[in-house]
Amino acid sequence: MRISELAERVGLSRATLLYYEKLGLLQGTRQTNGYRVYSDADRQRLQLMQKLQAGGLSLRECRTCLDGKLDPDLLTRRLALLDREIAEKKASRDLLAALLGQSSLKTWHQEVERVAPDLHRAWLMSQGFSRSEAGLVALVSKDMNAHDTYMADFMEVYAELDRWGPGTxxxxxxxxxxxxxxxxxxxxxxxxxxxxxxxxxxxxxxxxxxxxxxxxxxxxxxxxxxxxxxxxxxxxxxxxxxxxxxxxxxxxxxxxxxxxxxxxxxxxxxxxxxxxxxxxxxxxxxxxxxxxxxxxxxxxxxxxxxxxxxxxxxxxxxxxxxxxxxxxxxxxxxxxxxxxxxxxxxxxxxxxxxxxxxxxxxxxxxxxxxxxxxxxxxxxxxxxxxxx
Missing domain, CATH: 3.40.50.150 (Vaccinia Virus protein VP39)
Known part of the structure; x- marks a missing residue:
């Protein structure tokens, strides 16, 4: 098959296949008329390489795996990297969900209050809280989305208490x-x-x-x-x-x-x-x-x-x-x-x-x-x- 047909069958562009040839990942046969042609073995190689790429391997690492035995140490390093990336992505998703009110922001508010308290309070005020309310979000409810509900429960507890803090x-x-x-x-x-x-x-x-x-x-x-x-x-x-x-x-x-x-x-x-x-x-x-x-x-x-x-x-x-x-x-x-x-x-x-x-x-x-x-x-x- 010609390069355009191969590109269509594997879902890549012609330019990408030419780049792969330059890297030695693909090797077509040039005919007397100047056209490159590729075999079904080339198609299978490309699709196997795509599966390896889906595991997070670089093109260079894909070539190593295609041309020889799988390298367990290489795969172990890649797996560890992917685990870190997944954890980071999950943390990012959890934060976005929390900011949208879909889960608790308690841990996030605690951490921001610890590392950047002044900016934390200023940011809370930009979200519509007064300065004192920002302090209550930062130190008491620790969740701007659940603040009103939390404080309602909090005040119900304290309503019958004579002292709202230590003292005599x-x-x-x-x-x-x-x-x-x-x-x-x-x-x-x-x-x-x-x-x-x-x-x-x-x-x-x-x-x-x-x-x-x-x-x-x-x-x-x-x-x-x-x-x-x-x-x-x-x-x-x-x-x-x-x-x-x-x-x-x-x-x-x-x-x-x-x-x-x-x-x-x-x-x-x-x-x-x-x-x-x-x-x-x-x-x-x-x-x-x-x-x-x-x-x-x-x-x-x-x-x-x-x-x-x-x-x-x-x-x-x-x-x-x-x-x-x-x-x-x-x-x-x-x-x-x-x-x-x-x-x-x-x-x-x-x-x-x-x-x-x-x-x-x-x-x-x-x-x-x-x-x-x-x-x-x-x-x-x-x-x-x-x-x-």
């Missing part, structure tokens, strides 16, 4: 005792249901503005404020901690127990300093490492859940770099952790029939187990900082 009234009072003046006005950021708010209101004569984005929490706080008769000096407002305006009168004290991590502690130090009068005080609590060598499972869990978690000493250095003096800092103690995790565990037990199979139940159960396993390895530190 004693720890709040101890931090307040380190403030070197009697404050007139206090801004509490991320107040939750208001346990710290109530302690501050009882211990001072200050006017307090308590803000959060959860109406569930704010309604609980409003009830507490009314019941204790503090309505004349405690204002409760739904405000995004990441979009706080500069007030006409700068705050004497800004208080934030367990919530600065949502926008990032370093970002909070920079942003909230601008809202304090000179000499004003910022009080924040944050989860910190208590050991340089945590157990592997403890380290892996918190590296995924809170990638920017660090030690109390590093937080102190960051505060000084941000323009604060350090009036004091202390561990809230195991009782502060138990005051949060014990009621949370009981709430999950009560809600297990309703939450069975949900990620919220799985995530919170895992966190409680990690807390119990690593009691001496992580805990909350309270920092009392004065604006320079």
């Amino acid at each position: 009234e004693a720890a709040t009072q101890k931090a307040l005792a380190l403030v070197p003046f009697d404050p007139d006005i206090i801004l509490e950021i991320g107040c939750g249901p208001g346990m710290a708010t109530m302690a501050l209101a009882a211990a001072t004569r200050a006017r307090i503005t308590a803000i959060d984005t959860s109406e569930v929490a704010l309604n609980k706080l409003r009830s507490r404020v009314a019941a204790r008769g503090y309505s004349d000096r405690v204002e409760v407002a739904p405000v995004d901690m990441a979009a706080l305006p500069i007030p006409d009168r700068l705050w004497d004290v800004i208080w934030s127990e367990g919530s600065a991590y949502i926008i990032g502690v370093e970002q909070a130090l920079a942003d909230w300093r601008l809202l304090l009068r000179p000499g004003g005080v910022l009080v924040v609590s944050d989860l910190v490492w208590r050991t340089d060598n945590p157990a592997e499972d403890i380290r892996d869990f918190w590296t995924a859940e809170y990638p920017k978690m660090t030690t109390a000493e590093i937080r102190v250095a960051q505060a000084r770099h941000a323009g604060f003096g350090v009036l004091g800092h202390f561990d809230i103690g195991p009782e502060g952790m138990e005051a949060y995790y014990r009621p949370l565990a009981a709430r999950l037990d009560a809600m297990e029939p309703r939450l069975a199979g949900t990620r919220v139940l799985e995530d919170l159960r895992r966190e409680i187990a990690i807390f119990q396993a690593g009691r001496a390895q992580v805990s909350y530190e309270m920092f009392v900082l004065q604006r320079n």
Whole structure:
């Protein structure tokens, strides 16, 4: 058969067959009239070569296999390469499916938050999330597609809890005792249901503005404020901690127990300093490492859940770099952790029939187990900082 006929029968172009001849993969017979002709053996060789190519072999490797024995080492290397390529393609497909909402983005969000947190938050904001919401996606739901459902389940769990994070009234009072003046006005950021708010209101004569984005929490706080008769000096407002305006009168004290991590502690130090009068005080609590060598499972869990978690000493250095003096800092103690995790565990037990199979139940159960396993390895530190 002539080259055009061979090309048609094997589904290749004439130019490709000429190139194969140049490489020595194909050898036609030139007739006296100048035309090349090929045998059925040539067709079979080409089609066998196509089958080898389908296995990922290069043209050079195909020639080696056609002209001699199969090389097991060569095939083993090719198989390993294909396995890697398949894994990469599967990962690419899984990501595209997740971005389209067809599967979970949890692992992807965790990894991006670990390696590029600032860009991660900015990208989430470009998808329509506010800055605080972006923090909740990055650190709580970890799946922008399932965020609303996850947070609905999350809020159902927390709706009946008095504390939405570790802390005690004693720890709040101890931090307040380190403030070197009697404050007139206090801004509490991320107040939750208001346990710290109530302690501050009882211990001072200050006017307090308590803000959060959860109406569930704010309604609980409003009830507490009314019941204790503090309505004349405690204002409760739904405000995004990441979009706080500069007030006409700068705050004497800004208080934030367990919530600065949502926008990032370093970002909070920079942003909230601008809202304090000179000499004003910022009080924040944050989860910190208590050991340089945590157990592997403890380290892996918190590296995924809170990638920017660090030690109390590093937080102190960051505060000084941000323009604060350090009036004091202390561990809230195991009782502060138990005051949060014990009621949370009981709430999950009560809600297990309703939450069975949900990620919220799985995530919170895992966190409680990690807390119990690593009691001496992580805990909350309270920092009392004065604006320079």
